[in-house]
Amino acid sequence: MRISTVKTLAVIATAIGTLTALPAHAGKTLDSIKSRGQVICGVNTGLAGFGAADSAGKWTGLDVDVCRAVAAAVLGDAEKVKYVPLNAQQRFTALQSGEVDVLSRNTTFTLTRDASLGLNLTAVTYYDGQGFMVPVKSKIKSATQLKGQTVCVQSGTTTEKNLTDYSKAKGLGIKPVVFEQLEAAENAYFTGRCIAYTTDASGLASTRNKVAKVPADHIILPELISKEPLGPMVRRGDDEWYAIVKWVIYGLLEAEEYGVTQANVDSLKTSSTDPVVKRILGTSEDTGKLLGLDKEWMARAIKATGNYGEIFERNVGPKSALGLPRGVNNQWNKGGLMYAYPVR
Amino acid sequence: MSSDTPPSHHHWSWRSQAFRGIVYQVLAVVAIVAVVWFLAHNTLVNMRVRGIQSGFDFLSQAAGFDIGESLYPFDSEQPYWQAFLVGVTNTLRVAIVGIILSTVLGTLLGIGRFSRNALVRGVCLSYVEAFRNIPVLLQLLMWYVILTEVLPSADVAWQVGDFFLSKGGLNYPIPVWAAGQLWAAFGLLAGVALVLLYRRWAKRQFEATGQLRSAFWVPVLILVACSLAGWALGGAPTELNRPVKGDFAIENGGALTPEFLAVLIGLTLYTASFIAEVVRGGIASVPRGQGEAASALGLSQQQEMRLVMLPQALRVIIPPLTNQYLNLTKNSSLAVAIGYPDVVSIANTALNQTGRAVECISLVMLVYLITSLGTSLLMGWYNSRAAIKER
Secondary structure: OHHHHHHHHHHHHHHHHHHHHHHHOOOHHHHHHHHHOOEEEEEEOOEOOOEEEOOOOOEEOHHHHHHHHHHHHHHOOOOOEEEEEEOOOOHHHHHHOOOOOEEOOOOEOOHHHHHHEOEEEOOOOEEEOEEEEEEHHHOOOOHHHOOOOEEEEEOOOHHHHHHHHHHHHOOOOOEEEEEOOHHHHHHHHHOOOOOEEEEEHHHHHHHHHHOOOOHHHEEEOOOOOOOEEEOOEEEOOOHHHHHHHHHHHHHHHHHHHOOOOOOOHHHHHHHOOOHHHHHHHOOOOOHHHHHOOOOOHHHHHHHHHOOHHHHHHHHOOOOOOOOOOOHHHOEHHHOOOEOOOOOO | OOOOOOOOOOOOOOOOHHHHHHHHHHHHHHHHHHHHHHHHHHHHHHHHHOOEOOOOHHHHOEOOOOOOOOOOOOOOOOEHHHHHHHHHHHHHHHHHHHHHHHHHHHHHHHHHOOOOOHHHHHHHHHHHHHHHOOOHHHHHHHHHHHHHHHOOOHHHOEEEOOEEEEOOEEEEOEEOOOOHHHHHHHHHHHHHHHHHHHHHHHHHHHHHHOOOOOOOHHHHHHHHHHHHHHHHHOOOOOOEEOOEEOOOOEEOOEEEOHHHHHHHHHHHHHHHHHHHHHHHHHHHHOOHHHHHHHHHOOOOHHHHHHHHHHHHHHHHHHHHHHHHHHHHHHHHHHHHHHOOOOHHHHHHHHHHHHOOHHHHHHHHHHHHHHHHHHHHHHHHHHHHHHOOOOO
């Protein structure tokens, strides 16, 4: 009788302990990030506007800003990120093997990747579509004129398969010339080995802007031949870390929706009466606790990078060097597809 | 022989050297097997834990991607294993042609190092030193840049007759297959038989009279004449599939892409410099007196090289030559850098479409292992033929 009472008490104590510990429980990825003091982020080897290092070795871009926002939310400092440049072949293995904590490298979400790679797709940060770029002097106006032509493409991407699908559907018999490195594929196009270069439309804009000698000599054809939802990926089996990355992105989106910006985030902390804004900034409910973070997590992320709209404008938007239109990447209430799950 | 050589009959005891030798070998094998099993098991368990799918079942699924060049038609609906096969044939194509060309070039360069003409010696020396000492990847990239940057675009391609050279590669006419060409093939076969007969006759003549018959020009003449005769008998089909200028590319005819040409030229020139050194070493290993004896017998310089020096040098040359053949085949994997769809390039694509990294990499390793062992076997067999027959 006594023993069983003790046992029962012990079980209850353990249960209470577990329950109270639950909200603060962090996954093993978060634990190792905290002890290491750094988020390790897999990024592109060099795609201007999304992930590229400048001459001083400073990484910038939309994908890079996601890493910075996550680091600010988790470690309190957006600079505590180690960037690992990965090419298309290396990226999944690097994430699977634990070399990087998060893969933020304009990677398309597909069923095969979701189901067979042991990875989780977090949230879409850029809705893209695959397009073609050709020299203006070729007088090609539509992708359907590419019959029997050579097209340069980087290997190991969804791009390669989309090209084949499109070529088959339209009976074009396109000949792909496949390069392992992005730079090699771009060079082959610019030297005239291929009549066209294909990748995501955002990538085409980036290449045209950064690599072409005279950007105006190249046009991007009107056809978009695929859907390419791009966003960060994390390893399976660590749901806590998965949730953190996902909700930092949703937080950035919701911050834009409710007008929280890099500039006004500090003043809104004290002045805002909007319940949604107060939740985002952690001044009413403690949303961070549920993720294993503190209540300032989202405020710090916004302070570091600005909201999603600011990240977009700065890196790829109409006023940036890339000059991409906001298009489908606008907020849902402005005719776009960006629809954050509510931070609550 | 040292004094403590074991006796010819072994005492099977724990202290016998032979017994311990066997025990150590068995232990070593067990240790290796255990390590390999542990690594494989560990990998599989970890992949399963992380939800990564594994297995070779993907090989039978449709590949879903096109391949730029292939020796035989490949469609994206064909399975992955056939895509791999295209990669393997592309690798073998560049390796085999490269081995033949680099052997010819390397042998000429190696012999050139012994020329009595200082200019020829100098050119051969500088060639070897230049090409041997620049990394092969850089050379491949250089040739690719030259082919795609310097050559004109297809609409203003350089043209000689029906041959076009442009950024799109080398386009050439190919004969359209007609029944008459079967006769030409028969003619060629008959020519080969005639050449064999001629060589037997020439050898007998040499043994009987000491007169040497031409060993090159006469056989070539026989082959050409027989093929032509067969072709004429078959009704002399002359229809050609000629390349023509299209809007952006040269169409029809046969074509060698700049990717293939760059890999082939790069590997050939690089490997030839090593083969030249191998040949030079082999010739240098033949005692001087052999050459002097040959000229004392009144053999010309050509005959001295062909009949006295090279046959003896071959024994030294073949083993290191095998290494160069293996190197060329393995170096062809660098083709992935310049967009030639070799087996590595195709495996890379397959790896990314399916996520089966371990499987794809091991398949590529297996392909190179098989081709390399095959080359070694073939060369080993040739080596045993060329070796001195000791009776």
